Amino acid sequence: MQSAKTRILIETVQKLMQTGADANLRRLLGKTHAADLALVFRSLSGTETREVFNLVAGLDERAELMGELDPDIQSRIVTRMKREDVARLVAEMGADEAADLLGHLEEELSSAILAELQAEESIEVEGLMGYAPDTAGGIMVTDYLCLEEDVRVEEAVRVIRSSGHVDMAFYVYTINEFGHLVGVVSMRQLVTASPTTSLRSLMEPNVLRVRPDTDQEEVARIVGRYNYLAIPVVDESNVLIGIVTIDDVIDVIREEATEDILKLAGSGEDLEEVRSIRRRVLDRVPSLSMLFLGGAFCFAILSGYIDLLREKVLLVLVFPLVLGLAATSAVQSSSFVIRGLSTGVLGGRWLSRQVLREIRVGLLLATLYSVIALGFGFGLESSEAGVMIAIFTFCSMGVGSLVGTLLPLGLMRLRTDPIIATHPVVKALTHVLSVALGMVAVSAWVRWISGG
Amino acid sequence: MQSAKTRILIETVQKLMQTGADANLRRLLGKTHAADLALVFRSLSGTETREVFNLVAGLDERAELMGELDPDIQSRIVTRMKREDVARLVAEMGADEAADLLGHLEEELSSAILAELQAEESIEVEGLMGYAPDTAGGIMVTDYLCLEEDVRVEEAVRVIRSSGHVDMAFYVYTINEFGHLVGVVSMRQLVTASPTTSLRSLMEPNVLRVRPDTDQEEVARIVGRYNYLAIPVVDESNVLIGIVTIDDVIDVIREEATEDILKLAGSGEDLEEVRSIRRRVLDRVPSLSMLFLGGAFCFAILSGYIDLLREKVLLVLVFPLVLGLAATSAVQSSSFVIRGLSTGVLGGRWLSRQVLREIRVGLLLATLYSVIALGFGFGLESSEAGVMIAIFTFCSMGVGSLVGTLLPLGLMRLRTDPIIATHPVVKALTHVLSVALGMVAVSAWVRWISGG
Numbered sequence: 005m006q007s008a009k010t011r012i013l014i015e016t017v018q019k020l021m022q023t024g025a026d027a028n029l030r031r032l033l034g035k036t037h038a039a040d041l042a043l044v045f046r047s048l049s050g051t052e053t054r055e056v057f058n059l060v061a062g063l064d065e066r067a068e069l070m071g072e073l074d075p076d077i078q079s080r081i082v083t084r085m086k087r088e089d090v091a092r093l094v095a096e097m098g099a100d101e102a103a104d105l106l107g108h109l110e111e112e113l114s115s116a117i118l119a120e121l122q123a124e125e126s127i128e129v130e131g132l133m134g135y136a137p138d139t140a141g142g143i144m145v146t147d148y149l150c151l152e153e154d155v156r157v158e159e160a161v162r163v164i165r166s167s168g169h170v171d172m173a174f175y176v177y178t179i180n181e182f183g184h185l186v187g188v189v190s191m192r193q194l195v196t197a198s199p200t201t202s203l204r205s206l207m208e209p210n211v212l213r214v215r216p217d218t219d220q221e222e223v224a225r226i227v228g229r230y231n232y233l234a235i236p237v238v239d240e241s242n243v244l245i246g247i248v249t250i251d252d253v254i255d256v257i258r259e260e261a262t263e264d265i266l267k268l269a270g271s272g273e274d275l276e277e278v279r280s281i282r283r284r285v286l287d288r289v290p291s292l293s294m295l296f297l298g299g300a301f302c303f304a305i306l307s308g309y310i311d312l313l314r315e316k317v318l319l320v321l322v323f324p325l326v327l328g329l330a331a332t333s334a335v336q337s338s339s340f341v342i343r344g345l346s347t348g349v350l351g352g353r354w355l356s357r358q359v360l361r362e363i364r365v366g367l368l369l370a371t372l373y374s375v376i377a378l379g380f381g382f383g384l385e386s387s388e389a390g391v392m393i394a395i396f397t398f399c400s401m402g403v404g405s406l407v408g409t410l411l412p413l414g415l416m417r418l419r420t421d422p423i424i425a426t427h428p429v430v431k432a433l434t435h436v437l438s439v440a441l442g443m444v445a446v447s448a449w450v451r452w453i454s455g456g
Numbered sequence: 457m458q459s460a461k462t463r464i465l466i467e468t469v470q471k472l473m474q475t476g477a478d479a480n481l482r483r484l485l486g487k488t489h490a491a492d493l494a495l496v497f498r499s500l501s502g503t504e505t506r507e508v509f510n511l512v513a514g515l516d517e518r519a520e521l522m523g524e525l526d527p528d529i530q531s532r533i534v535t536r537m538k539r540e541d542v543a544r545l546v547a548e549m550g551a552d553e554a555a556d557l558l559g560h561l562e563e564e565l566s567s568a569i570l571a572e573l574q575a576e577e578s579i580e581v582e583g584l585m586g587y588a589p590d591t592a593g594g595i596m597v598t599d600y601l602c603l604e605e606d607v608r609v610e611e612a613v614r615v616i617r618s619s620g621h622v623d624m625a626f627y628v629y630t631i632n633e634f635g636h637l638v639g640v641v642s643m644r645q646l647v648t649a650s651p652t653t654s655l656r657s658l659m660e661p662n663v664l665r666v667r668p669d670t671d672q673e674e675v676a677r678i679v680g681r682y683n684y685l686a687i688p689v690v691d692e693s694n695v696l697i698g699i700v701t702i703d704d705v706i707d708v709i710r711e712e713a714t715e716d717i718l719k720l721a722g723s724g725e726d727l728e729e730v731r732s733i734r735r736r737v738l739d740r741v742p743s744l745s746m747l748f749l750g751g752a753f754c755f756a757i758l759s760g761y762i763d764l765l766r767e768k769v770l771l772v773l774v775f776p777l778v779l780g781l782a783a784t785s786a787v788q789s790s791s792f793v794i795r796g797l798s799t800g801v802l803g804g805r806w807l808s809r810q811v812l813r814e815i816r817v818g819l820l821l822a823t824l825y826s827v828i829a830l831g832f833g834f835g836l837e838s839s840e841a842g843v844m845i846a847i848f849t850f851c852s853m854g855v856g857s858l859v860g861t862l863l864p865l866g867l868m869r870l871r872t873d874p875i876i877a878t879h880p881v882v883k884a885l886t887h888v889l890s891v892a893l894g895m896v897a898v899s900a901w902v903r904w905i906s907g908g
Contacts, residue, residue: 023688039681043800133905165648173644174626174685191499192625192642196617221688228710229491231703233626233685250702251683257706258680261713262795265720269791270784285824288788292825295784299777300832306773314766321758324887325751332722332747332781332880336740339721343714348495365736369744370738376748427721430783435776 013040014047021052030059038065042072050080057081069103074109082109091120094129100145100246103132130452138397140223143256144237145244151203153178153186159188159198167310171385177236177244178207184242185213211333213238223248224256264346268339270294270428274443291428299434302439312450318381318389319396326393326442327435329373330400335427336410337366342422345412366405374398388453392446399445400438407434465492466499470541473504482511490517495525502532509533519548527560534561543572546581551598552698555584592675593668595708596698603655605630605638610651612641629658629688631697637665637688637696665690668697673702676708716798720791722746722880729768743880750884754891761895764902770833770841771848771898776846778894779887781825782852786886787879789818789860794874797864810863816856840905844898851897852890859886 013036033041033056036453042062045053060066070078070093082090082105094102094117106114118126135141149167150159161174163274168171177195178187187207190301197206213236214223227235227250237246265274271292272284306313313320340362342352350358377397380391408430412422464487470484472481485493485508493512512518522530522545534542534557535707546554546569551579558566558581569576577771580598587593603612612628619625628646630639639659648659666675666686673815679687679702689698717722722743765772792814798803802810829849860882863872 011797021859037682039683046800046803089487096766113800138570154471161647164644173642190625191647192616194647195613195643228703228706230489231491233702250685250706254702254706254709255678257709257713261709261716262799264713265791265795268717269787270721271792281813281817281820285820288785288817289824290822291788292781292784293823295780296825296828299774299780302776303773310769310773313772316761316770317766320765320772320775321762322751322753323749323772324758324891325777326774327779328747328751328783328883328887329744331780332744332883333740335879336723336743339725343717347710347714348498351498361733365733365740368733368737369740372741373744373748380752427787431780431784435780439776445560452722 007415010043014044015104017044018047019252021039021398022368025259026059030057030061033060034065038069038072041069042074045073045077045198053077053080054084061215063092063096067093070105071097071101075104078105079109080328083113086214087116087120092119095121095125096146098147099125099128099132099306100143104137107133107137135216138220139216140218140235140248141246141251142212143220143223143254144216146246148234148247149173150179150244150407151176153180153207156199157194157197157201157203157206160203161199164194175234176203177211177247179204179244182241183244185211185236185238185244187211188236211236213242214248217262220256220425221260224253224260227253227256239427264343264423267423268342271424273286279346291426294428294432295435298435301436304437305436305443309447312447313442316389316392316446316450318385319392322381322393322396325377325403326396326400327395327438330404330438331431332404333401334364334408337362337405338412338425338427338430341412342425345416345422353435356415357430359413362409363405366409368400370398370405373401392449393410395445395449396442398433399441403437403441404434407437460494462495466496469496469508470499473507473516476513478568484697485512486517490524493521494526497525497529505529505532506536515544515548519545522557523549523553525769527556528706530743531561534859535565537566538711539818541573542569545632547573547577551577551580552596553778554581557588558588559585571615587668589666590672592672592687592689592700593698594668595672595675595704596668597704598698598699600686600810601625601628602631603628605632605656606660607655608651609646609649609653609655609658611652612646612655614648627686628653628655629663631696631700634693635696636694637663637690639663640688653858663688665694666700668690672708673712676705676712679705680709698873713841716795716875718874720794720878722878727834742880746880746884750887757888757891757895758874761899764895764899768841768844768898768902770837770838773835773845774829774845774848779890781849782856782890783883784856785818785821785853786856786860786882789814789857790864790877790879790882793864794877797868798873807865811865814861815857822850822853822857825853847901848894850893852886855889855893856886859889877891 016028016032020026020032036044041297045056048056057066057069060069066159070081073081085093094105097105106117109117118130121129132141132144132146135144137143151163155163155178157338164173164176173189176191177185178189180186187204187209188211189203189207193206212226212230212232214226216237216239218237223235226232227248232250234247234249236244237248241247270288272287341350344358374394374397378390378394381393383390410431411433412425415425417421466486469481472484488496500508501823509518509521512521519906522533525533537545546557549557558569559567570582573581584593584596584598589595601616603615607630616628626643626644628641629637630641632638639656639661640663641655641659643656653786662679664682664684666678667843668691670687670689675687679700684702686699686701688696689700691697722740724739730803793802793811796810826846826849830842832844833845835842863882863885864877867874867877
């Protein structure tokens with residue numbers, strides 16, 4: 005949700021635009037943080053976007069703002085700019101942000117812009133564009149402090165003083181003569197060390213490192229677990245090629261959480277506004293089809309019980325109630341198990357005990373709601389009707405809780421990501437098994453009481 | 457899921473314990489990172505936990521490990537230790553971690569331990585225990601570098617050299633004579649500045665700050681948006697009382713994602729293993745009761761159509777299919793909207809356009825599956841049956857997509873957190889409205905064809 009601060013900022017920008025108070029607007033833009041401006045841009049139309057962007061003074065400021073904007077807003081601005089201007093802007097951006105920007109543009113436009121860049125820059129940006137966006141290579145930055153290990157502190161200080169902006173200027177990575185990563189020195193050590201000390205004698209030689217193809221989720225896990233502010237990325241011969249900084253890791257963690265929430269609901273994986281309606285529809289077809297298929301199975305099963313359903317129409321009237329309880333119970337268990345496995349809270353030697361506990365929770369709830377259902381049926385019709393509904397409820401909720409608990413675990417045993425046991429999959433399977441078991445149990449009971 | 461590395465570590469520890477190779481085990485523990493050891497502890501039994509903990513050499517190492525352990529494992533160890541020993545351990549831990557540990561223990565035990573601490577330490581720890589755990593005060597640390605603004609760089613370097621371990625030693629906060637926060641200097645600036653410069657002339661005076669009662673989610677948003685590594689916490693008179701570091705923010709973001717996933721499924725808010733079965737059952741009762749209530753409404757509505765249901769029994773057989781599709785469609789839309797609102801991807805001036813787009817996606821899917829349902833009914837029985845099922849499907853899925861989109865938005869308009877539109881709430885409402893609208897439409901159609 006928008007904070008009050010953001011809302012006020014958006015309103016002010018719009019008012020200044022309407023009154024044509026460009027000088028004031030320019031001043032406001034100058035003193036607002038790029039991350040806040042990026043939120044304002046979400047509320048502007050296409051023309052306004054370009055107008056406001058052009059009012060931002062200074063190439064540096066524009067490059068910083070461009071790096072913060074959403075991909076679709078970036079392309080809206082860039083496609084209308086002269087190519088030389090874009091190239092000048094891109095050259096000013098960090099290589100990682102430039103690579104992201106160009107990666108979102110049409111092939112033709114991005115190669116034209118790359119051609120305008122100086123050779124060195126275009127090689128760097130193109131190199132980064134070669135990594136998959138969800139890997140360490142895709143999120144690493146290539147501006148960092150890096151010195152040979154035999155450099156002395158006084159020399160290091162000179163280099164740092166003359167270096168321009170670098171990300172995460174809190175660590176200096178040390179390399180040997182072959183460019184191999186050999187250690188890390190913190191800025192605090194540099195502050196307190198004597199000027200003639202060599203970096204080699206200060207550095208921490210045990211540096212966890214990742215490869216450019218390491219999955220970003222794995223990178224986030226490492227950074228989060230060991231409380232690192234940055235992690236170096238090395239190629240196959242241990243040559244330092246970039247670092248992943250903790251602020252990008254935060255974005256990864258948020259992104260992955262969004263992906264999990266949408267995946268679980270069976271509605272695709274990401275939220276980007278640019279996504280076409282067609283793509284969104286297609287994203288949801290697999291899980292809806294799963295429900296359709298499950299429904300078709302239920303249809304087939306229920307067809308065998310048409311006479312019973314006509315006779316005991318009460319059973320039909322509680323379908324939404326019973327199926328709703330079963331599916332919810334299943335989704336509760338599966339969310340618990342899936343999140344538990346992925347955060348590591350569930351696992352290890354006591355997994356089977358934890359699983360039994362989750363099943364106990366499910367069965368207790370099944371019992372509770374069966375008793376309520378018994379009362380419901382009894383109050384409405386008769387004790388026999390009550391027992392019938394109670395049996396149906398217990399079977400369905402019990403099945404639901406077993407499916408929700410065991411399906412993700414089974415997938416994990418098969419070394420598959422448990423998250424493919426999405427809510428729709430869990431729900432469809434629960435529907436089928438609930439109807440199957442429920443109808444067998446209810447019809448057995450009906451036969452038993454009419455026989456008795 | 458456990459990584460291969462963690463699995464091997466756990467197996468090695470267990471093998472060394474079984475063979476009684478204490479010396480080897482001690483050596484392994486000595487060279488393993490506390491964060492990795494914490495994962496091993498999850499797989500140990502109560503007695504093993506204490507045995508292995510006692511094998512960790514050095515108070516420092518023990519304090520670090522204790523800080524990484526899960527709360528239930530902490531209490532398992534602490535409750536069997538002598539109070540003096542616990543006090544010595546607690547004194548060695550960071551005040552924030554000590555406060556978390558004591559906060560999880562029985563009141564009596566924690567006050568006994570506080571009594572053993574030195575006055576200064578116990579005041580600090582008790583102070584932190586007073587903040588709610590999900591606020592800036594609850595997650596801040598109190599060890600940081602902080603100097604008066606008129607201190608010179610050379611003096612600052614001396615202080616830093618003599619200071620022990622502090623968290624996030626990359627910033628030095630500057631205060632005035634009243635202890636008010638006035639600026640921040642980075643370690644990099646200290647490295648490159650001349651020794652006689654005062655901190656005042658180096659410092660960045662515009663420092664975003666939070667109050668101890670700021671919600672941790674808000675803190676995470678600020679740190680994430682501006683890419684800060686730490687954010688200072690000040691009291692009502694701008695006196696610096698702590699800092700929240702980015703590594704703790706990462707934990708907050710993960711925690712909040714877990715909370716969202718579980719809340720959406722209606723199964724409580726957190727995953728902690730210690731939670732009793734009773735608490736887990738109670739956590740799920742509200743959402744299951746919502747489904748029960750919805751089911752009871754559906755029962756009442758369907759009761760009005762008993763004759764129709766008996767006559768057109770095909771309708772009954774597709775209940776699981778149609779309700780499953782409707783509920784899934786609703787949950788897909790609501791997940792999209794809720795996550796979009798909370799990450800800020802949805803919002804601003806184009807919100808209504810984005811909402812219309814989401815509804816279009818829902819209606820397109822409703823049309824698609826109605827056509828499939830038409831074919832299904834036609835293939836199984838007759839074109840009339842097909843139309844009947846198609847009408848039911850379209851109404852239900854259409855209702856589902858409207859409920860899923862509009863309910864979270866409505867809640868936001870009412871300034872309520874949209875996440876209370878959990879899957880169970882959305883599902884229950886969808887069931888009731890689907891059944892209501894579906895039965896009205898189907899019975900109208902049946903009347904129309906039998907009349908025609």
